[in-house]
Amino acid sequence: MIAAIASLTTLGLMLGLGLGVAARKLKVEGNPLVAELESMLPGSQCGQCGYPGCTGAAQALADGNAPVTLCPPGGRDLVVQLAAKMGVEADLSGVKDTVPSIAEVREELCIGCTRCFKVCPTDAILGASKHIHSVFREACTACGKCVDACPTEAILMLPVPVTLQTWYWQRPVMGAAA
């Protein structure tokens, strides 16, 4: 009886000591999580999440103040990645399976006011005052800021056109059996 109590107490003490030492010796300096999360976010600082840019969003995520579904441009993939990083279950039900989109300027409506390219976070809209603007597809992140800025509703968000180079097989549909 006494031997058992003594041995378990000793064991507990030693393990506790070990944990304490480990906590001090192996302490992680700073919080690398914020930087890691920020590198995963799109980085266009579009502000759709309601935080001041992607750094703010990463900080909020790391602090647990924001859900992993906060970033609309990141889409479903980003939610899955963030959930894996944070070690939480992702609730994908509310996430739209976003089709990659890009902005397109409708030439007949554009008045060349330059408001859109002033707000574009990635300089993806080219043009000059009183000239029709156009979107540089490779740089557009579909953040949607230009849509809000356009006074004539000349900017649309369209799915990225599929080409022979980007087309690929859809996921096979399995019957109820599988």
Add this chain to the structure above:
Amino acid sequence: MNLLSRLKLRGGVHPVGRKELSAEAPICALPLPERLFISLQQHIGAPASATVSVGDKVLKGQLIAGSQGMISAPVHAATSGRVVAVGDYPAPHPSGLPVPTITIEADGDDRWLDFDPPADPMALSPEEIATRVGAAGIVGLGGAAFPSAVKLNLSRKSGVTTLIMNGGECEPYLTCDDRLMRDHPGAVIAGILLIQRAVAAPQVLVGIEDNKPEAIAAMRAAAAGTGVQIVPVPSMYPMGSEKQLIQALTGKEIPAGGRAADIGVLVHNVGTAYAVHEALAFGRPLVRRIVTVSGGAVTVPRNLEVLIGTPAQALFDFCGGYKDVPARLVMGGPMMGQEMTNPNVPVIKGTSGVLALTNQEIGRPSPAPCIRCSTCVRACPVGLLPLEMAAHIRIGDLGAAVDLGLKDCIACGSCSYVCPAHIPLVHYFNYAKGDLSAKERAKLKQEATKKLAEARNERMDRIARDRAEAARLRAVKKAAQEAAKKAAAEAKSQATEVAA
């Protein structure tokens, strides 16, 4: 063919050949169609760019689109006539998406451009051979359609010890290479010798599946005294795959992620050799190829010499149409070919066959659960675990599939062919490969846009800073001016006071 290398081969399947449908039909030329739809993207790499415009008259063999960039191939008019459209037309591709295409209305003369072929092609320098092969628009005719000149140049630079000519033709139904070797063995051998000269390969092996004894005999007779060795290889799918043929003939394996040139081997299709001979001996660019028209629904299966750009439907029509309702039209072989949803898509350089298959031939069972019987593992010629990979892909864990070797999959379809549960395994793999490369592209784009956003923020900051600086300077200046003014005013008032 030594026993040892045979033992090293793994997996593979033995699909019902069905080559007897068309194997005894000698090559005959398809009559000139009214219109040709010549795709500018018939090869791996950048699409060719059109050099003619609507209304131009062209002669057969005339350049109509030049190659663009390092990996590309030019495209030539396949008959004489008038360009009636330069625009988009459905591609012979499962997606059916449009590709840039030049439409030529035939004038019926089928008149060649005048060529000035060299007197003795074998006297040309290796570099010159490669250049002419490139200018003739020759691509790998086995199906991959990789620009041949690029391969020749790469191989010449890296040094090739063995040139392997692929006469495997392991896909069921297809007999175009078989017929080519039987009907034109001399031209094929001449082309092989030119390729050999272009890459200075000391050894040339022609691998032909042993289910084509006539082709082996014809090629042996033609190759006598040239040093080209004709080697029968076992009939097994996918023997005509580059990796498997190299392994069967040399016992060597291409290192993962590498090229055949890494082990001193170059593989070309026998059809490509024929095209090389045509281009160098007669100056004719690649504007036609042999296409097998077969399948249970075709009335008279045949091997046709077809102009590039001919709609597939014209081939079926020439073979007497359908004797049975075709359940599926396929371009290429049944194992790796693509379903044609539109029978008017044109023949391209890589088209080895067009098939009209009956319901009975394709079989349309619905998928059942995997019973882990591992028949797919035994069938895989690469040594993968198709069942495990598909299971991971099914639940969306593509990373695990990559760890299991997804990138090494050659998409030969052996696993899907033998699966008793009829699981579309290779469909899963191609979906996963496509999804992964789409993610890769998205990631690259994100990195690029992030840099753009950072650059913009920096610029905005700089502008704001500059503005602030300018404002500060202005303020200082203003203050100084005001001070000066004040001082002047004070001085003035003092002066007035003094004066007063």
Add this chain to the structure above:
Amino acid sequence: MTTLTHSPHAHAPISIGRVMATVMAALVPTTLYGFWLYGWPAILLWSVAMASALLGEAFILRIQGRAVRPALLDGSGALTAWLLALSLPPFAPWWIAVVGALFAVVIAKQVFGGLGQNVFNPAMAARVMLLISFPVEMTLWAAPTPLTAAQAPGFMDALAITFGGGHWDAMASASLLGHVKTEFTRGVDLTHSFTGQFALADAAWGSRTGSLGETAALLILAGGIFLIARRIVTWHAPVAMLLGVAIPALIGHAVNPARFLDVWPHLLSGGVMLGAFFIATDPVTSPNTGAGQFVFGFGCGLLTWVIRSFGGYPEGVAFAVLLMNAAAPVIDRYVKPRIYGRTRKGAALPVKGG
């Protein structure tokens, strides 16, 4: 887009239904022999097992809301019940077959997610469950009384045996392995207990006491060879399992013949033959690769010998198979084929000369 079909546009003439049907065809000889050898009770027991497995599976599929017909028609449930029936004592009461068959298809198969998802071989899981839960009924053997023999139970007798709970006391007998184990626990060593018990010819033909379909070693072997020839299974697991029993048996018997049985009684008694060709080759619960299946089969054989020689139960095939089933994922993790162009460890092969 949904109508677009990916290559290949041809398929080998095979389906799960065909695979199962081929396996059942391979089981027919030994089953018919068992029917003849043990008469009507065996036929009734087999029928009860088959019927309850199919009904049970249909019920569970229905309450899961899944299609009943395709799942029943693939024959996997029937095959499970068939294998279970072959491993039961032929004069066992009906409820043994019902409980066993229901346990196999409902608990051991459908609860895990249905065909292809189960970790343990359903037939062997059921057999182990029955053996542990109802040891008396599961070890009450009958001496062979061929259908044609005068003392064979008639159909009405058979109904009484299977459904009536009446014991056929006159026929009670002990299996060879059971006898050896019993004698051994009483301190009688093999040199005394084993004399005259084992006749190689009887064992090979199967005319002896044992489970319904496990006695006819030669007929099972023929079925197994048929399956290998039809490429439904590979040789790896069966050969390895037989070796796994034979090698330790040889060594043990050579070292101490009074303590360890000889090779032939081991190989030809109990469930080893049936286990090697029809249980260890179960695709769902065995490893993926040939090498893995060899390891798996050898493990099954070795554990069978260990349980028979040192364990509390006279027979160990079912336990051995279940233990190796649990080890199959681990085997799959470590035994993988080498990928073309890569070393065994997965690194790319070196590029020669550069």
